[in-house]
Amino acid sequence: MSGDGGTPRDLKTEKYFDEHVPEYSHDRLDFAARTIAELGGKKGSSLVDLGCGAGNTLHFVREQTGIEDVYAIDVSPNLLAKARELTGAESMVGSLLDTELPAKVGRRFDFAIIAAVLHHLIGPTRNGSRDLARRAVDNALAMLEPGGHLVVVEPIFYPRVAMDALFYVKKAFASLTTSRVQLGGYWNNIGAPVVSYYTNEELEDMVRAGGRAEVVARDIEPEALGRLNAVLNKTNTTIVVKKLG
Helix, strand or coil: CCCCCCCCCCHHHHHHHHHHCCCCCHHHHHHHHHHHHHCCCCCCCEEEEECCCCCHHHHHHHHHHCCCEEEEEECCHHHHHHHHHHHCCEEEECCCCCCCHHHHHCCCEEEEEEECCHHHCCCCCHHHHHHHHHHHHHHHHHCEEEEEEEEEEEEEEECHHHHHHHHHHHHHHHHHCCCEEECCCCCCEEECCCCCCCCHHHHHHHHHHHHCEEEEEEEEEEECCHHHHHCCEEEEEEEEEEECC
16 A cells, blocks of 8 residues: 555556456446435436446446436546546546545535445455545545435455455465466456455445444345355445435
């Protein structure tokens, strides 16, 4: 981790996604888009995608809800340019870990999305990584209007002890080489990028933010892992919270 102004950055992870620009399936955003629409997301609403990547998430949600006032934020100028080209969104290079980010953006939104980002916020330890994920949620809530909604989409793995082990194995392996050892699928591997996966209980606790937000919707969808199901369980989880106060 490094960065200016006290803002942690994971330069290796940024470089990895610059080179591998993931285009995630829209299926994982179906529940998020439907829920945003049900909560009043429409043409006159505003939405910010925090960690927008190449912009396909923002594009899909905008198309499904009709929200026109969209804003894109990412740490990678390369990915942000792709997102801007795809969505036409106003954009800013910025980190969710920057406590000054809400002030830099200078406005608040009705909806915010953090999709498949929290497990990439990596500190020296698992506890340190959890602290970064909580900081990201705090900053996202600060960018919402009172009563606004935060949508968090995350891959979830159990058991927790296996994810503790994976974190440190990946961290050690990535310090030695950029190569990856596949474990039954492109995204299942040992090596870069280092990740810190959480349980559904941990994620829900994070997004409640110490009582500053309440859960209004959730979708926990199991995903088969083939032979890995003998030792791991996975869900694709979406949790929607309402900002209180």
